[in-house]
Amino acid sequence: MPGHSRLHALVDGSVQGVGFRMFVLDHAQALGLTGWVRNTYDGRVEIVAEGPRPELERLLDKLRQGPRSAFVTEVQKDWGPATGEIKGFNVRPTV
Structure with a gap:
């Protein structure tokens, strides 16, 4: 897709x-992105x-925060x- 980017992220903590x-x-989903998320072993x-890059940047900001019970x-x-x-x-299933 023209103007679209791909973000690959690994979150530790x-x-x-x-x-x-x-x-x-x-x-x-709220940002209209496609892709997947999974736990790793x-x-x-x-x-x-x-x-779009701006929406991916917003998702990245959320990844840095995580849900309340997480510690990134x-x-x-x-x-x-x-x-x-x-x-x-x-x-996706854990790998």
């Missing part, structure tokens, strides 16, 4: 078992999201061009 994936899902949350220590991020391959936004 106390981010599993605290509603973080649903938090991401709700905010991503090493205790992080991984996010891939595509859409670090957000690693990479930017790239959107692929347009993902439809909707969903929660």
Whole structure:
């Protein structure tokens, strides 16, 4: 999609078992983004999201905050061009 970007983020901290994936899902859908969120076996949350850069930046701000019961220590991020391959936004199984 022209003008769209892809955000790949890994969130570290106390981010599993605290509603973080649903938090991401709700905010991503509200921002009109496509992509997915999942837990990783090493205790992080991984996010891939595509859409307009300003909305992705808003999601990134939310990732840094997290839900009330989470404690975010670090957000690693990479930017790239959107692929347009993902439809909707969903929660994927843990890897």
